Amino acid sequence: MHSPSETLTRLLGPAHPSPLREVTDERFTRHGVRLLLKRDDLLHPELVGNKWRKLVPNLRDALAAGHDTVLTVGGAYSNHLRATAAAGRLLSLRTVGVVRGEELADRPLNDSLARCAADGMVLHFVSRAEYRERHGPGFTHRMRERFGRFHEVPEGGSNAAAVRGCAELGRELAEAAPRPDVVALPCGTGGTLAGVAAGLGPGQSALGVPVLKGGFMEGEVR
Ligand SMILES: Cc1ncc(COP(=O)(O)O)c(C=O)c1O
Structure with missing residues (x-):
């Protein structure tokens, strides 16, 4: 008999750092910029990207509470x-x-x-x-x-558990090689940005681009 947490790990996969892939383009090279893509879309075939980061901690809480x-x-x-x-x-x-x-x-x-x-x-x-x-x-x-x-x-999916899950994404980027100095991401609710910013290390910053009408709630992200 598996515990709910074991079941979750078995079915949704353990957390692995997702790969960081470089995009080469003459326009970046010309300006001395390196663009790296954090391939969170490869974390899980159905729970892609920030969805996996946000949902897994929530599902863990749900199962733990029965x-x-x-x-x-x-x-x-x-x-x-x-x-x-x-x-x-x-x-x-x-x-x-x-x-x-x-x-x-x-x-x-x-x-x-x-x-x-x-x-x-x-x-x-x-x-x-x-x-x-x-x-x-x-x-x-x-x-x-x-x-x-x-x-x-x-x-x-943006609540405290989700932000904790997204902080792991920030921590992966803090330890990544090459180590990015600016992490840019699109924002809906801003939950992913809040987590990423919390997980980043010294000298790194997060740049959120609101993509929905009305932007996101800056105060809540802080
Ligand atoms: C692919 C993708 N990127 C970014 C976001 C924005 O995430 P958040 O709501 O945490 O700002 C979403 C929306 O959830 C999304 O589906």
């Missing part, structure tokens, strides 16, 4: 919902995806949500107004009434 359900939220094209659904299938956990936009319930599922459903995720569509309330206790209470007991993971 949960059999993980509930999370996202938009209709959320990579985070996709990764959560895949993890649920791999770990035999029930997953519930609360999706922004109740009108989507009456339309055929897009490819992303169809993949979630195929992985067994229960899709629950809510209005944009209700989605905006997702941080409030009323939201969690309503979801508990509907779906019972669950481990809740916020939008983009």
Whole structure:
């Protein structure tokens, strides 16, 4: 009989430093810049990149607390919902995806949500107004009434456990050879940036580029 933590390691793979690959391009060379790609997309075939970094600590917490359900939220094209659904299938956990936009319930599922459903995720569509309330206790209470007991993971998977997972990414870059002095990454919620910045070493800095409308919450990242 495996402990939940052993099961997780067996099914989702142990943490390995992902490879750092150099991109050669005359335009970088000309300016004396070296560009390295941290290939976190190679960490796991279905939990790619920051999803693996963020979800594994959350799944560990969920299993340790004896949960059999993980509930999370996202938009209709959320990579985070996709990764959560895949993890649920791999770990035999029930997953519930609360999706922004109740009108989507009456339309055929897009490819992303169809993949979630195929992985067994229960899709629950809510209005944009209700989605905006997702941080409030009323939201969690309503979801508990509907779906019972669950481990809740916020939008983009970004919570304290996820930031700890992403700090490991920063630590890998602190020990990498060659050792980058600036680490640039795209940001949605900013959770990955917060973790990376926390894990980097002396003389290194993180540069976050917000890619979503409205940017990210600078205060929360700090
Ligand atoms: C491929 C990719 N890169 C970066 C991000 C942004 O991550 P974060 O929400 O932690 O800022 C996302 C969104 O989750 C993503 O899917």
